[in-house]
Amino acid sequence: MLNDEKTQVSNECADCPIRHRAVCARCESDELEQLEEIKYYRNFEAGQTIIWSGDRMDFVGSVVSGIATLTQTMEDGRTQMVGLLLPSDFVGRPGRDGSPYDVVATTDLVMCCFRKRPFEDMMSRTPHIAHRLLEMTLDELDAAREWMLVLGRKTAREKIASLLTIIARRDASLNLRPTHDALVFDLPLTREAMADYLGLTLETVSRQISALKRDGVIELEGKRHVTIPDFSRLLDEAGDDSDGGMLA
């Protein structure tokens, strides 16, 4: 090929970890060059809205670093977060123009974007990209439905434990950290954002976190730095019946 170095980089997907790698790994080098051509980066500051509900989206992409949330708001101001985007998560709705909810960067954030039309064209020409997108959408659907159980039937304490479980899992899989040690991570969300995700108030979130700390389920250093001494204990608290592959 003309450009071995570039192809190499794309195959490794150093910039777009995980999600795109699964696509790229099966791409021919000319397809990779096409992807490179329509690819660009965008930076957002903490608190900035990436897409407003109803806005036209002219790109798809994935989070490289930082955290974003998908949020729905009622006229009277009640808000519900319907998705949490961590590094490597896909953003966008191939084949659709508008976004049905706000996408907000809750930390400084870098996105790797592809222009939408050319990406859709490529998708219709390359079945394994279309297939990968269906896979990812099914994953999101599963996650959304699991969250419906959390919102509809779990107590405040179980909700907090469920959220910590998700964040811990994502963090561990991203960092490929051995799972037999205590898990350590920083909460990427404020108490208010957690409340919006869990269908609670920020006061209840704060109280339940204090309770989990008092009961030794979690340890807290400052307001954000969390240690989970016993992950299976946390899973019990979350009311989950499976460990999602975290434990041996």
Place this chain on the structure above:
Amino acid sequence: MLNDEKTQVSNECADCPIRHRAVCARCESDELEQLEEIKYYRNFEAGQTIIWSGDRMDFVGSVVSGIATLTQTMEDGRTQMVGLLLPSDFVGRPGRDGSPYDVVATTDLVMCCFRKRPFEDMMSRTPHIAHRLLEMTLDELDAAREWMLVLGRKTAREKIASLLTIIARRDASLNLRPTHDALVFDLPLTREAMADYLGLTLETVSRQISALKRDGVIELEGKRHVTIPDFSRLLDEAGDDSDGGMLA
């Protein structure tokens, strides 16, 4: 083609209303013949479980008549319905083997099925089928996320009104009934099933339905037959800011 009559039937899709028609309408006649070959029907009785959570699914398909629900259950018995399948809705997860939740027929039900492996083969060969599946999965994802707002942030009264809104809309679009009249339909769910969908108890569902009746938002004949004299009133009660295209 060899079999004009059969092709004609498939193009009309008399048996598999709506969802498959959108696929079939763009299929070549040889593709339609292939679909016919892997197609079969299954009947279920009210209360029968179609697929148990974790079970292997060897088909995809759609509901022809009757109602099914997607349900998740915790070990202690708390259950949350995460999806409602009305006639024309798709069932199945192309590319995946197991179901993450129970699929239960809540009325007598007929399904139109396609054997899964050959369907997946066809899918990878015919881009417009793959595309249609992505569309449908995105629709389901939108519905799931909208429901997260209902579960997380709406009051019991708003939840009931939201459910009635959805059922009324679906019923009206299926029956192509003029929408300027009062809407009339039968509730396809017991009070308990509604409670499981809404994250409530059946007593609360019953009380809120009585309240909506007392306040003239709905009229009830027997326990199931509902009349909506003023749909926009119901939308207000649901806290929705859009009418989803029901009103002019």
Place this chain on the structure above:
DNA sequence: TCGCGCGCTTGATCTGGGTCAAGGTTGACC
């Protein structure tokens, strides 16, 4: 170094919806 604001914690009180309990309705089957 001070103060100021944002994010967080904690307390006191209130309330929507859950829980427990007692019937009422309807329809299928003998």
Place this chain on the structure above:
DNA sequence: GGTCAACCTTGACCCAGATCAAGCGCGCGA
């Protein structure tokens, strides 16, 4: 037409979590 079992309604009471309110602590800019 009587019985029985779902399914539904309604009442009384309770409690988890919301609401209202006060204050803490840390980081940042002046």
